[in-house]
Each structure stands twice: as structure tokens, then as C-alpha cells.
Amino acid sequence: MKRLPLAILVAAFCLFLAWSVALRQALLFLVGIGLGAVLAGARFGFTTGWRRLIEQRDPSGVLAQLVLLAIAAAVSMPLLAAYPTDLGAALGPPSISLLVGAFVFGACMQVADGCGSGTLYKAGLGIPLNMAILPLFAIGSFLGSATLDRWLALGALPPYGLVAHFGAPAALLLTLAGLALVGFGVVRWAGRAAPLWNRKLLWGAVLLAALAALNLVIAGQPWGIVYGFGLWAAKLATAAHLFDPSANAFWSEPVNAATLAQSVFLDVTSITNIGILAGALWIAAGKPAAVAKPMNATQWTVGLIAGLLLGYSSRLAFGCNIGAMVSGISTGSLHGWIWVPMAFLGSLIGVRVRRRYAF
Structure with missing residues (x-):
């Protein structure tokens, strides 16, 4: 698609949101476009950064992610402390569900070549595997939400927020210290195999x-990806009379039941997800179509199964690289710090599976 007709469509949708839904949703759509454009334009892949560290000892992608976390925390934590009733942190309970979900997600994102945000922006760029995975990711996220209560019954602790327990200054200091320690370990492990910094990243x-x-600030909650996916599939399943949300622990919760009943355009996560797709489309517009490596039937089967498991495991883990890692750590949630090492351990397995099937 050329950029002019795409710009007209984006502008029309933005005006529709501002006029018929809410000005907030129009603003969040614009934020989503920015997120998608940056992710696609900089090729800011969380999955790729981890894989390059594991396989090539290239620390530049992971170090850029640590910079992202540090800046986001420096802005978010004081805001959360100043406006505790208006803004919420991305809190998730430390649980068996989190441990299993993060590990499986870390493995599957390497096989599927994308986390939540990666799947979105690569689908927007027209990469066939990620386009095929996107609906499976949504189905998996819905299935994960529908069975989440059974996983939590295996053992879970209450969510723990650093800002609420220590205050913003101490929480930020602890977070920056933790990020610096991770960065030191990454640099030491990588050695001198590759440059430390990549300007684009x-x-x-x-x-x-x-x-x-x-x-x-606009949404009142941190950036997320996975909830929107699960909501889309839940709406379709409910409309087709394949699912009764009133009989499900997750979707019968008042907040989730209300979100399921209202227009998808009122969900803040869905709007930013749509914006990310639009932003990636803008980057791809007017350029030659993305050339993907041909895949055989076995590779497609493994990739699509990984995509379904991505959605399921991300719901068990209370987020992906965005909801659990970026938003979790930057807003002071303990579960984000648990998610990262478990997902990285999973990635160690995932890169081997990826290599085994020659992705």
C-alpha cells in the first residue's frame, strides 16, 4: 500500500475514535502508531537481541533493552508515586504459573521469531510467518486466560510492587542497580566479540x-500487548456461542466482564495494538514486500505451534516482553524480575530448537 492512502485511512480512523469513542482512544492510537514505527524502523526486536547475545555474544540488543528499562523506570516510578489513584503498575503475582509461562514463552518466541510486540510489528511488515502466528497468538492468549485460575491454584503469592512498598526513590534506585548488575554480567559474558552499542537500537x-x-499517562496503565489479543479471541468465541464468560473465573471478573461486553475500541490495549500494526504498515508502505526465507511444511508446523504456545504461555506469565518485562520492571513489579531469567532460560532451549529446524 502507498503511504498516501494509508495516511488517509489512519487519519479517518483516528477521527472516528476521537468523535465516536473517546479522545483518549485516539491519542492512544497515535501512541501505538509511534510504537509500531519505532519497533519496525529500528528493528527493535527483543527476541533477536536475546538470540544474538546467546549465539553471537552480541550484547548491543540486550544493552539497548536495559537502557529502555532504565529510562522508562525513571519516568514511570515517580509518576506512580505522585498519582497512585490515577495510574497503576503492571503487577503480576509470583506463581507457578509465572515460572512455567515465562520459560515456555522464552523458548517459543525464539522459534516463532517474535514476542508479542515482535509478532505485531513483523505482521505489519508483511512477514508471512508472523502474519500467520498473530491469530494463533490471540487464540492461545484466550485459552490461557480461560484456564488461568487452575494454574494459580498450584501456588501463587500476592503481587508485590516496589513503589508501593519502598516509595519511588528507593524503588528506582533498586531497579537501576539491578539493571546495572545485569548489564555488567552481559558485558562480561559477551567479552569483546561485538560492539557494545548500536546507535539505531x-x-x-x-x-x-x-x-x-x-x-x-494517557491510559492510566502501563503498555501491554497480550490482554488485547486474548480479548479479541474471547469476543469471537462468545459471539459464536462457543464460550460462556459468566462461567469462567477470569472473564467473569467485573473488570474483564465489562471489557468483554463493550466495544473493542474502548480497550486501551487493543487500540495500541492496532496502532502498532498501523505504524509498522507505515514503515513498510511504498517499499518492496518483505522477502522471507522459504519454509517447508515441518517448519511451518513447528512455527505455528510455537505461536499458539506464545499466546497461552504469555497469559500464564502475566505478560510478554512488554507487559511483564518492560512494563513490569519499569513500574516496580517483582514478577518482572522473575519473568526475565525464566524467559532467558527458555530462550536457551528455543535457539537450539530454532537451529534444529533451520529457521
Whole structure:
């Protein structure tokens, strides 16, 4: 698609949101466009950064992610402390569900070549595997939400927020210290095999942090991906009379039941997800179509199964690289710090599976 007709469609949708839904939703759509454009333009892949560290000892992607986390935390934590009733942190309970979900997600994102945000922006760029995975991700996220209560019954602790327990200054100091320690370990492990910094990724980190802060202020909650996916599939399943939300622990909760009953355009996560797709489309517009490596039937089968498991495991883990890692850590949630090592352990397995099937 050319950029002019795409710009007309984006402008029309934005006006529709502002006029018929809410000005907030129009603003969040614009934030989502910015997120998608930065992710696609900088090729800011969380999955790729981890894989390059594991396989090539290239720390530049992971270090850029640490910069993103540090800037986002420096902005978000004071805001959460100043406006505790208006803004919420991305809190998730430390649980068996979190441990299993993060590990499986880390493995599957390497096989599927994308986390939540990666699947979105690569689908927007027209990459066939990610386009095929996107609906499966949504189905998996819905199935994960529908069975989440059974996983939590295996053992869970209450969510723990650093800002609420220690205050913003101490929470930020602890977070920055933790990020610095991780960065030191990454640099030591990588050695001198590759440059430490990538300018494009660093600019991407700064812009993503700024946009994530805008999302927090406008939406009243941190940037997320997975909830929107699960909501889309839940709406379709409910409309087709395949699912009774009133009989399900997750979707019968008042907040989730209300979200399921109302227009999808009122859901803040869905609007930013749509914006990310639009932003990636803008980057791809007017350029030659993305050339993907041909895949055989076995590769397609493994990739699509990984995509379904991505959605399921991300719901068990209370988020993906965005909802659990970026938003969780930057808003002081303990579960984000648990998610990262478990997902990285999963990635160690995932890169081997990816290599085994020659993705």
C-alpha cells in the first residue's frame, strides 16, 4: 500500500475514535502508531537481541533493552508515586504459573521469531510467518486466560510492587542497580566479540521509553500487548456461542466482564495494538514486500505451534516482553524480575530448537 492512502485511512480512523469513542482512544492510537514505527524502523526486536547475545555474544540488543528499562523506570516510578489513584503498575503475582509461562514463552518466541510486540510489528511488515502466528497468538492468549485460575491454584503469592512498598526513590534506585548488575554480567559474558552499542537500537530505546511513559499517562496503565489479543479471541468465541464468560473465573471478573461486553475500541490495549500494526504498515508502505526465507511444511508446523504456545504461555506469565518485562520492571513489579531469567532460560532451549529446524 502507498503511504498516501494509508495516511488517509489512519487519519479517518483516528477521527472516528476521537468523535465516536473517546479522545483518549485516539491519542492512544497515535501512541501505538509511534510504537509500531519505532519497533519496525529500528528493528527493535527483543527476541533477536536475546538470540544474538546467546549465539553471537552480541550484547548491543540486550544493552539497548536495559537502557529502555532504565529510562522508562525513571519516568514511570515517580509518576506512580505522585498519582497512585490515577495510574497503576503492571503487577503480576509470583506463581507457578509465572515460572512455567515465562520459560515456555522464552523458548517459543525464539522459534516463532517474535514476542508479542515482535509478532505485531513483523505482521505489519508483511512477514508471512508472523502474519500467520498473530491469530494463533490471540487464540492461545484466550485459552490461557480461560484456564488461568487452575494454574494459580498450584501456588501463587500476592503481587508485590516496589513503589508501593519502598516509595519511588528507593524503588528506582533498586531497579537501576539491578539493571546495572545485569548489564555488567552481559558485558562480561559477551567479552569483546561485538560492539557494545548500536546507535539505531539506542535511539529506539529512548523513543520507546518516551512512548511507554505517554501510554501510562494517557491510559492510566502501563503498555501491554497480550490482554488485547486474548480479548479479541474471547469476543469471537462468545459471539459464536462457543464460550460462556459468566462461567469462567477470569472473564467473569467485573473488570474483564465489562471489557468483554463493550466495544473493542474502548480497550486501551487493543487500540495500541492496532496502532502498532498501523505504524509498522507505515514503515513498510511504498517499499518492496518483505522477502522471507522459504519454509517447508515441518517448519511451518513447528512455527505455528510455537505461536499458539506464545499466546497461552504469555497469559500464564502475566505478560510478554512488554507487559511483564518492560512494563513490569519499569513500574516496580517483582514478577518482572522473575519473568526475565525464566524467559532467558527458555530462550536457551528455543535457539537450539530454532537451529534444529533451520529457521
